Structures are given as structure tokens and as C-alpha cells.
Amino acid sequence: MQVFISYQRADTAYAAHLLRYAMQHEHRVFIDTGDIAVGDAFRDVIRGAVASSELVLALVGAAFEPQRLHEPSDAVAFEWRQARFLGCRVHPVLVDDAQMLLERQLPPDLRWFPGQNASRLSRQALTADVAALLRAVPALAAPPRGVRRVLWVDDKPANNERERAELRASGIAFDNVVSTREAIEQLRLTTYDLVITDLGRGWSSDRSHVAGADLIADPVLSQGGPPVLVYAGRQAADRRTELRRLGAYGVATDRQDLYDLVAEVLGLQAVEDGRDRRGVNRTPGRTARA
Numbered sequence: 001m002q003v004f005i006s007y008q009r010a011d012t013a014y015a016a017h018l019l020r021y022a023m024q025h026e027h028r029v030f031i032d033t034g035d036i037a038v039g040d041a042f043r044d045v046i047r048g049a050v051a052s053s054e055l056v057l058a059l060v061g062a063a064f065e066p067q068r069l070h071e072p073s074d075a076v077a078f079e080w081r082q083a084r085f086l087g088c089r090v091h092p093v094l095v096d097d098a099q100m101l102l103e104r105q106l107p108p109d110l111r112w113f114p115g116q117n118a119s120r121l122s123r124q125a126l127t128a129d130v131a132a133l134l135r136a137v138p139a140l141a142a143p144p145r146g147v148r149r150v151l152w153v154d155d156k157p158a159n160n161e162r163e164r165a166e167l168r169a170s171g172i173a174f175d176n177v178v179s180t181r182e183a184i185e186q187l188r189l190t191t192y193d194l195v196i197t198d199l200g201r202g203w204s205s206d207r208s209h210v211a212g213a214d215l216i217a218d219p220v221l222s223q224g225g226p227p228v229l230v231y232a233g234r235q236a237a238d239r240r241t242e243l244r245r246l247g248a249y250g251v252a253t254d255r256q257d258l259y260d261l262v263a264e265v266l267g268l269q270a271v272e273d274g275r276d277r278r279g280v281n282r283t284p285g286r287t288a289r290a
Helices: 010-023 042-051 066-070 075-086 123-140 157-168 180-189 211-217 240-246 255-266
Strands: 002-006 028-030 055-060 089-095 119-121 148-153 172-177 194-197 228-231 250-252
Touching: 002 010, 002 042, 002 075, 010 028, 010 055, 010 089, 010 123, 042 075, 055 075, 055 123, 066 075, 075 089, 089 123, 119 123, 148 157, 148 180, 157 172, 157 255, 172 180, 180 194, 180 211, 194 211, 194 255, 211 228, 211 240, 228 255, 240 250, 250 255
Parallel strands: 002 028, 002 055, 055 089, 089 119, 148 172, 148 194, 194 228, 228 250
Antiparallel strands: none
């Protein structure tokens, strides 16, 4: 398996290189020193390395500076975010006298970190600590889920910001376009796992109340393209039969219907609408069939 070693300062560099040396006979180990060539785009290299790793060992030393995690260009914050996004297990390793970071020290999207069980690596018991961590690696590791790519077609993309934010937490990357023409161009240029479309578009070059239906019927989708979900209002629900005949996988009229269908198509765990459901119980995995 591949293990990604994430560390911030020189005070944990010795531990990072020691772990790499200790693991190299049983595992592939990625560490930034020596694994990122001159001229490489470090974010692309890190993203690819995390995507192929089953475990990220996040080293925290006594001189760790949590305020740096708030900086947009911070490499460690990027590594942790990528691991979380890709579903790669992150395991903290507290080096020497380091203490676990506090939630209030971290950016909001990294406050899950202190909730992870940590290992200890100290100079006083180095051999035993390294051996214990090596024994734990197979149990800690888990295959990363990878990223699902979704093309979202809507002439008012701002209306769907909440939906994308909640789905993004499940490892989904979105491309947004506002017209059928743009959608077809994107589908010809790259590969998607799913397309989500509205039905009528009056605020783009389509200027049509059936633009979504026209997109579904286009050969780029109807002849072997990715599944398509229609996310629109009641007018779409009234046209379920027609949209299914054209090739739509399903029709969603509210957030939870959409999340259920997306989870089904992409093989994700159930995604819950963050709104107050006012006591309404929904059966996990229930889908809105078109």
C-alpha cells in the first residue's frame, strides 16, 4: 500500500524520514523531499499522491504552527483537505512532546482533525514507537474513494451553491455551465460520472423552457453518455415519464430527492440534507424515481 507522510516543520523532519526508511521495504511511501521534482506543480503532485494513498500520516511536532493552516497557500492544509476530500484515512502522529491540536486553532473545514485517534513517536522510545506504528498501518489504511466528477447545467448556478457544498463533502468535484452548448462542449472534452441539469433556461443562450430535455436527447448523452438527473420544480415532476423516455435516470424536485439519487448513481453513502426536516422521517436511500 502507499503511505503519504505529511509534516510541517524541521522539528518533525527527522521523524518523517525515519518513518520513510522504516516503511520502505513493506510499503510505498510518499514524502515531499525527493518526491517532488524541480519544476513540478506541487499541488498536482500532492493531489495525485494522496489519491493513490491508503493512509496519510500527519506528523505534529511541539513547534507545529496551527496558524499557518489558515494561509491559502499552506501545503499541509492542502494535504489534509485533499485527504479528506478523497476519502483517504488521516492518522495523526504526535512527535516527542507535541499535544493534539485544538479545534479552535484550526480552520473550520479542518476541525475534524483533533477527533482522530493519534499515535505517539518519541525519541525516548523510538524503536518501540516506530514498530507499533508499522504494525498498525494495515488496520489504519483504507482505499481512498477517489473523486466523482459531475457536470451541472443550470442558467442560475448560484441557486445550487448549497447543494454543491453538501455533495462536495462526499468527494464530488463539479464543473458548472449555463447552457446546452457549453455542456456538450464539456462532454466532448472530458469524462463525467454524472450530469445534473435543470429543465428550462431563460437566462442563458438557450432561452428555452425545454432546454434540459433537449440536452438529454443529444447524442453526446443518449449514445453512451453518463447518467443524467433532472433537478427542477414541479413542472419537471409532471414530465417524469417523458424525461425517462428521453433517457433521464431520474427527476428530483427537492434537495433530499437529489441527494438520494446522486448517492444511488455514484455509489455513495446516503447524503443528508442539512436543513431542519421539521421532524419528517425519510427512509435512508429513498430515491425519487422518474
